[in-house]
């Protein structure tokens with residue numbers, strides 16, 4: 001079957017997705033045209049903001065690709081004070097971002113649970129309940145997720161990184177702390193509790209195949225996610241995975257694959273939220289705009305106080321680490337209009353997908 005026939009179908013098989021991922025020339029143009037049409041029909045030109053607060057780069061885990069892994073000694077660790085976090089959240093609220101993401105390295109402890117819970121109550125109080133809050137603080141017990149949900153978090157982003165178990169074990173230490181099944185269980189708990197649940201993968205990892213990426217997309221569809229944050233794998237010099245750099249696709253091919261993944265996911269899951277990741281901008285100065293044109297509809301401007309940003313070094317050449325939150329805002333507006341899209345201020349921008357799931361469950365999930 002050719003690309004045009006595949007795109008005309010209502011759903012994709014693994015073989016179809018592989019063919020789309022390998023599309024070049026006219027076929028690639030057809031794919032991006034189709035995903036742009038689907039986005040225009042189901043999402044329109046709207047882009048919603050999530051002010052990103054990277055509140056701590058202290059992590060208890062050692063993922064082999066990650067620059068803030070516990071074992072990296074070449075990094076200054078930081079932990080924002082509660083006041084700094086609330087001030088960043090207030091910046092988002094005052095500038096009508098409507099939503100923030102609280103992100104950090106992964107730590108599981110009673111003090112972390114209490115701290116995040118307190119922050120959630122304080123941010124809700126500061127904004128009169130109006131600021132939407134996404135958490136991205138890793139694997140936790142389901143009781144912890146429940147407490148945070150009750151304290152006001154309503155979205156959670158937990159990337160699976162890859163759904164191929166063998167590949168997962170190549171990019172993580174093999175031990176209980178880095179267990180694929182626990183990651184899956186956490187995602188299930190989040191969905192059961194009622195969070196808008198997001199996941200995502202790295203694209204262009206060493207050892208990764210087009211078949212793996214096709215499986216990743218099928219997983220997201222089957223799991224019925226509400227949000228996706230995925231982007232190209234970019235090496236970080238202080239990580240163990242750097243020794244496999246010789247097995248990587250050229251960086252521009254990883255970029256291209258990330259755009260194709262975004263396009264295919266948009267066609268498969270028409271009404272979910274898809275982030276245009278900053279990692280694309282690290283490769284191409286208009287990378288995020290290209291993602292917005294191809295199917296993404298969420299931007300996550302970094303509103304972490306500038307002095308800390310350079311130390312949230314998930315990968316090398318991370319852009320905008322020197323900008324202030326104000327600089328980010330004016331730059332984003334220009335970029336978004338370049339992509340013929342429009343930032344919607346003052347709206348949470350929850351997905352229609354989630355609303356449908358909620359209605360189907362009689363107004364309360366699970």
Ligand code: SF4
Pocket residue numbers: 059060061062063066067068069070104105106138
């Ligand atoms: S990917 Fe997340 S859990 Fe793994 S080392 Fe980095 S911050 Fe920690």
